[in-house]
Amino acid sequence: MGRAEARRARQRDARRADREGTGIRRFFTWKKLLGAFFGLCLLAMGTFYVIYLMVPVPTANAQATMQSNVYRYANGKILARTGEVNREIIALDKIPKPVQHTFVAAENKSFYEDNGVDFKGTARGVFNTLAGRGKQGGSTITQQYVKNYYLDQSQTATRKLKELVISLKVDQRMSKNEILAGYINTSYYGRNAYGIQAAAQAYYGVDAEKLNVAQGAYLAALLQAPTQYDWTTASPTSRKLVAQRWNYVLDNMVGEGWLDRGERAGLKFPVPHKPKPAPGMDGQTGYLVEAAKKELQQQGVSEADIDAGGWDITLSIDEKRQKELTEAVDKELEDRLDRKKNKVDATVQAGATSVDPKTGRVVAMYGGAGATQHYVSNATRRDYQPASTFKPLVFASALENESTTQDGRRIGINTSYDGTSQRPVKGIDAHFAPQNEDDVSYGPISVQEATNKSVNSVYAQMLVDVGAEKAKKTALSLGLKDGEGFGTGPAMSLGTMNASTWDMAGAYATLDNHGKKVTPSIVRSAEHKDRVPQLRDPVGDQAVSRDTADAVTKVLTGVVAEGSGRAAASSSYQAAGKTGTSENNKSAWFAGYTPELTTVVALFGEGPKGEQVSLTGTANSGRANGGGFPARIWADYTEDAVGSGGEFDLEVPDSAWGQAARGPEEPSEGSASTSPSPSRSSDKPDTSPSPSVSHSPSPSRTTTSPSHSPSTPSSPSHSPSSPSPSHSDPDPGGPGGDTGDPGEDDGGTAGKPGKPGLLQPQP
Template identity: 70%
Template sequence: MARAETGRAGTGHSRRASRGGERRFLTPRKLLGTFFGLCLLGMGGLFVIYLMVPVPSANAQAEMQSNVYKYSDGTVLARTGEVNREIVGLDQIPKDVQHTFVAAENKTFYKDAGVDIKGTARGLFNTLSGKGKQGGSTITQQYVKNYYLNQDRTVTRKLKELVISLKVDQRKSKSEILAGYVNTSYYGRGAYGIQAAAQAYYGVDASKLNVAQGAYLAALLQAPNQYDWAQGGATGRKLATARWNYVLDNMVEQRWLDASTRSGLTFPVPREPKAAHGLEGQTGYLVEAADDELARRGVDKADIDAGGWTITLNIDRKRQERLEKAVDDQLESKLDRKNNKTDATVQAGATSVDPGTGRVVALYGGRSATEHWISNATRADYQPASTFKPIVLTSALENGSETQDGRAIGLGTVYDGTSERPVVGSDIPFAPQNEDGRDYGKIDVQRAMNDSVNSVFAQMVVDVGPAAVKRTALGLGMPDQNFPATPAITLGTMNASTWDMAGVYATLDHHGRKVTPSILKSATHKDRTVDLPDPVGDQVIDRESADTVTRALQGVVDNGSGREADTTAYDAAGKTGTSENNRSAWFAGYTPELTTVVALFGESPKDGGGQVTLTGTANSGRANGGGFPARIWADYTRGALNGGSDATFDLDVPQPLPTAPVTPPTASSPPGSPSEQPSRSPSPESPADPPSVTPTRPPSPTPSESSGSSPSIEPPPDGGGEQPPEPGGSPSGEPDVGQGPLTGR
């Protein structure tokens, strides 16, 4: 009995001793020590993490930008790239707009160390407990998340964000961090960064935002889609308005906004969403031309594709619209592409240049860049035909060339205009046909230019020398490709684009100063600005030579094959051209203020393409340069000059020479047959009849007569001079049925 009691007593003592031991172990001092120990351990761990976690390179998404293309007036033409972002410096964002973001997201931004410990702890707890979205991040932390990390909701990513934010705050200024934040954040409507957002919601650049608009964009960052005025519904609008007020009230609290100004602000309702600018229509052609020129200025294609460029074009938006309308009115409205096989092959291209500055102010690349990938404005796979003849005359004047019998070549110089007349003085036989085999007999150069007489310019290119003519052409801006120095070049048998020919004719228009067409007004990137040379260069031909050619081309418009381009609305000069087999038709012309080249190309719609004839276009017979191209040119030029212009050519040309009689042209026919062509009055600038003129249809030249030329003559190439079209499209009113291949008109 005693033992039992003793045992019980012993047990009670043991329990009391145990409780006392626990009390002695969990003393306040020990608890405090444990707490500090854990804190030190945590701090040590954070310090290790701080040392081990580097500041990484920017993630690929953060640096992706769109390229922004603008018209010359600054309005946006297009944006390209996977991400709609254009990074802008903080100096391009108004100060009060900067403050709206700080007021919305992180009022202590300018004072804190880049992190919010309490907010970060709360975010970690929410993540671990599965309560959803993290919260409490500073602007620095959000910038780090956007720029260096990703949007993953993990503890690891949150710890990295904390460490990197501390380091970034030490290494970067607050301005750099804020700029990075507003440029990397997503605002909805596919807009990344404040510049894209300003355009998407208010149609202005970030530099033009006011404080009310800035407050709305800052409010959007909390819930971009829900707060979008156009798609958030009544609830979304209510929340957006409340958030907007919250931002402005915080600005007043921080003394960034005067209370009286705040009270006068009304909610800035954003505009309705618009589809992103695509590359359909002419846009794709314009963007391609700008990119190509940027590449010629030394920017790698990879750098362009990487984005971040703001590229302003010289394209005048109104003139561009006028050119598109002229093509639609004068060509497309007349075509039946679905049911007419010829109409289905027609491609139109044009380039328009300000000759005083070299700026490309309008360009037509085709029906749509999404339907026809090749730009008809810049393609150089068709022959420019007789638009090359003025270059032959230019070279003759510039080199002081003479005819075979020693007469100086000028507008009044008389040549033999007989069709298929073998040239004299060439080692390479050449005897081109005039259009429809017309014989012109004695004809001066002005008249030969008006009617595009092949036989005259074939002899002229021999008189000047093909090599000399080629040098002149290259100096004027013709591309050095597929360009043999032979007599046949007088028919424009090399390849060239409307862009190339616009440069050549603009140089003539600018009195002989070299004009290199340029579509770029400026090209800037956050890392560089491209240095663009002046499109107008040095004098490449004498002014008198250039102006004399202009005088000749005025005759083409006034009295020759280019009469469809004539109007009292402006002073004009120009030249028609139609290539072999009617595969291309051109009109290159200019006024004192505008140089424009329009061309039609016959292109097979079958796979692989290929050049085909334009004859039969819109059921109007031969589609020569004096038809559709000249009409498009005239319609566009009138509109581009706002209905017309009083400007006249300021020409430095020699005084006109005495008039000389010329032989009326005749159709090719047996000797003695009467002419079927009406007599035409002689050119007012023709000189007195020279002492000797090469006779009509001379016999094949002997070696002595041709200065060493072979007595044998190669078969003549097809071709002929170009006549102005009559109503209905057929030149000179003659039927087009049964016409053979035609070259160089």
């Protein structure tokens, strides 16, 4: 065979090998691959068809037939029953056609043409979820209706598969109008509103048939995030998001031909009404129920789960003490106000939180005149400054950090400071010279006296001595919340951050509990037929040492016995506490405790538009200091709630007394005065009880308190530029309110004589 013939033979063999394939190529031919693909498709279709036959359309789920929740007092007596679910099913013809279209435009533009399932959208949602882009949408209106009405909200493959099958069946058995009506009527809109009729009332105060297209677009937009998108409580970011969602809905309607472009251009965002509590939540009941719901949400129970019903919730509220707190506010405040004729009286809001320091349980709470009259709870609102009730936390930080004055002396109960009003604070670059109450100057003054009289200049210097960051850290560990107004400058010593009576009750209860952290809790137990949530223990670890807490308590007993809190004193109990009045009298506080009970009472000046206004002139009494109405409410309640109380079991180490001035030499700039402390020597602390912090019961509380002589010989030296007001301890307990207890603060004024709100004491 010649060479040419051999070459042709090789070529024939190669072509034959190409046609027949070799090894793995022979096994995976395109025909076989195509056949395998179609085989798998047929198998998947067959499997899905079997599942389709096997999965029935179930009856409505429990959430679609919701029941009420029961709220109980600590003794088991029913406080409130919420339900039977805030929802009213209405026919689709009761909903304006444009409003119907807003929901379709928001959720599923192809709703009227699809077969109930969007396979492409579902696949995209699954892919995005697996790719780490968060849970993505992809469900049709039919699928969402099926999920709401027949299934649950779980995110499992089994539940998703059931949703697909049932959606196909529902789409075959029901008309599009029936499905849309079911979807609109079963969806959750926030504010405990299920269905469009309840939502229309909750957000706009109208029936669903009166909704316009702009309002409908907002309600449709809400369904993506009901709580987050509630305009009245939404953050700036959430408001931006819901506005974008609202515009998206309307633009889709234009694109589908459901809304005229000119009409669309003229629409403005329809701001919803402020939320109103459900009927039956009048008086204090609505505040208590709302506080319980918020606490459960903080512990992992969603708002939708709570509102779905079926919960039996026992609060820690003591029915007797709750009644006594309400009666104390009525007797000491409301009965003295003329809300109809006196413009100042009309602005006064009272709030209070009372806690058992040993258990951390909230035993009583006052949220305002009534939940149906004033929706915001004054007990938990966090938009006013706590003023000088913050000062003990600065002192606690000084003790906890073993802080020293500018000239190196250990800060303690007996440490001497310069109490001159408008004295520039030393140790910082910026200029800060806070003014004392009535611009009164106190020369050499101990920490005990400065706390009794709430001397701003002393505590501003102490905060710098401690370090603002350290003081803030201590305050946060005691239970205050970081946020607006909580800076790191010396003004922080005057309580310029925002806090609620709930927050301050937690901080003071921690001091009362010898430094063991107390986080107030109002929910004792919560039970549901499907689950029981794990509730946190209100009492935690040590926030500050026992030595620190007990030393602060020792000082605060002096405030009640000898200082600005004398209106809270009684022979029935031993008490520790602190007054506070914010700048321009916008809020007035008394935070105090006995060994058995910690209670914080506050008044807030709230104008008709929610703005903060001055309390000056409340009940025609002049300045409304913390030592007036708040202290008297506190005392009236505590005397009933505690009865014959015990005495504090305190362990105050020698180190907690601090060091007085070192002698005749001039101290370092801005720390303390050069004269020794009037109460104790600088070398060895006197372990006998000082008059201002005596363990003996305080004198009986009377309508007109007797005049007290100062606990120390040092008398205030007045600024030469101002008149010398008498400080014979004005009556803190009379019906006219607090008229200027010595040293009560005005919330961080910078020190300008004649500043509004700094009134002279009345005789």
